[in-house]
Amino acid sequence: MSKSLLFYEKEDYYDYKLSKNLDGFSIISISKLINNIDSININDYENEIIDISVITEYKNIQSITEQLLDQIPDTQLFICDVSKKETVEYELRFIFETFENIDKTSYEKLNSSKNKDPNNNTPLKLHKKVTDLHDDQLTQFFIDFNKNLYGHSKFKDDFEEQVRIFQVFNKLGENKILSLFLMGESGVGKTEVARTIFNCLKGEKKFAKINFGNYSSEFSLSSLIGASRGYRDSEDGEIFMKVRDSDVGVLLIDEFEKSNATLFNYFLNVLETGILESSLGEQIDLNGFIIIFTSNITKEDFKKRISPELRSRFDYKCIFTLLSDEEKRKYIEFRANSIGKKVLSEYEVDLTDQIKKHLVNEIKVSNFKNMRDINKKIKKEFIRYLGNNISIRKNTNIGEKAPLGFPDKILNFFKS
Ligand SMILES: Nc1ncnc2c1ncn2[C@@H]1O[C@H](COP(=O)(O)OP(=O)(O)OP(=O)(O)O)[C@@H](O)[C@H]1O
Ligand SMILES: [Mg+2]
Known part of the structure; x- marks a missing residue:
């Protein structure tokens, strides 16, 4: 040999x-x-x-x-x-x-530098981040954020405070990343927090989301940070692809507790240095990013499963509780408005008020915990409402302006 x-x-x-x-x-x-x-x-x-x-x-x-x-x-x-x-x-x-x-x-030395994206040689300044917002932009950001995320008022107050502190200390070079750990039952809006931040920062590409539930094996670190394990045939790990494919400085790590000690340690280091480093030595500077970790574990399990070093490294931890009935009703109204808007622009028929009334009357919010289930019920009820009111189009003005095929066309639109 x-x-x-x-x-x-x-x-x-x-x-x-x-x-x-x-x-x-x-x-x-x-x-x-x-x-x-x-x-x-x-x-x-x-x-x-x-x-x-x-x-x-x-x-x-x-x-x-x-x-x-x-x-x-x-x-x-x-x-x-x-x-x-x-x-x-x-x-x-x-x-x-x-x-x-x-x-x-x-071999020849070129002028590559670690602040450049080695794949296209452009500086990684492409992400829109909360740390780049001016005062008035930040104020608008929170107005939008608070409007689009329902309930969780304590979290909203704390989040605003955390971001404002983060902006200052990030500029001073002390805080590279704002890390939030959100716990709570399924379907109460934990993932929605990251999605809402992405939308409020006017993200146009995809938002970077990794599910750690897929990373519990012994090879998980190489899948995540380097080497090809099938993710688009790339040698890069999933996390690099996701961060590069996004245009907003937000990274969501779902089901964080499902992974293993190697990954925990890796993230300990990321939170400390603000740098994602692949096994090939590529670095992505996450300075100014918000990283949101979510988990369904209880407060007791949080202490058991997550090491004290890591626990103390999160800037903010919060337990999301169920939304109140009033908040759920507001959410239904919001969904009715957005469905109504879509129908109006697609079919030039304004059904918003009728839909809203029907949904609020028919959906008993106290029966639902998970907002995903409310969403499903909203769709079902909307279809039922249209089905029951087909005759309306003959003798009221609802159907008069409608193009041929309404409401079957709408039914199909919402079934998809
Ligand atoms: N507080 C909320 N404000 C606005 N929308 C919400 C809220 N909570 C839930 N939703 C809606 O319900 C859906 C499910 O919420 P989300 O994905 O955030 O749940 P989750 O808490 O992350 O649950 P899981 O633990 O199962 O991942 C979202 O797509 C969103 O439309
Ligand atoms: Mg989630």
Whole structure:
């Protein structure tokens, strides 16, 4: 065996990658091979350089690497992040014969910098953040936020206070990220908080949301922060893709308690430094971001499941309680207005008041805890209302202006 492993320094990674790309090579993560361990075709990797940095995330480093590399010719190029040197040199001492640093003079240095997005070389200033809002914009932001999120008045007051403190201390360089931990029953608006912030900051792309329920296995860190585990065939982890695909400085981590200690520790570091770092050494600066963690756990479980270090790292923790009946009614009115508006613009018929009256009368709000269930009921009742009032179109003015096919067309519109 005469395989050799070359170490790169993180800051040189993108220069190295680019120069190799120009030579016709691409770099892939070893996790891609691990995922296909039973169907490796060595010819597929002729023009690939295999980055093994992520191997340290796996439990059986030796056996997994051995099993893999046995199938691959010695001429294959292998590289690794130098920060993993100690572990890798020890664990893989029988697999690689030589360990060396990449010769920096062998490739051209470009002016990549860690504040740039390595994929398109534009500075990552693309996210709209609360820290960038002027006073009057911030005031408007809270007016919109408070209007669109129903109930939770204590949270709203606290949130405003937290954001205002965050703005000041972020400017002073003390607070990189505002982290909120929201607990409470299903369907009371925890995720809605992040969505509302996104909308109020006028997000046009997607809002960045990760569900930690999908990240409970031992390989979860590599899925999240690097190496290809099927997320759009990319070597990047899901979290990088999601943050890059968004235009607002908000990141939602759902079902936080479902993941494991490795991920908790990773996030401990993110909250501390404000930097997301991939296993390939890419960094995204989250300075000014709001990160919202949500969970269905109870207050007691929160203490059991989340370590004290992490607990103390959240800037704000809150338990969302059920909405009051009055708040639920207001929500129904709001939904009736928005349905009414859609119908008006699509069919030039104004049904808003009738729909509102019907929904408020027919939906007994005290029977519902979860707002998702209220939403379903609203749709059902709306369809029922239209069904029962088909005759109206003949003898009242509701249907007169309606185009042919109303209300069947509307029925279909809302069934979709
Ligand atoms: N307080 C609220 N204000 C406005 N809309 C709400 C509120 N609570 C719930 N909703 C509506 O109900 C739906 C479900 O709410 P959301 O997704 O925020 O629940 P959740 O608390 O995150 O629940 P889960 O724990 O199941 O994820 C949302 O899409 C939203 O339309
Ligand atoms: Mg949710």
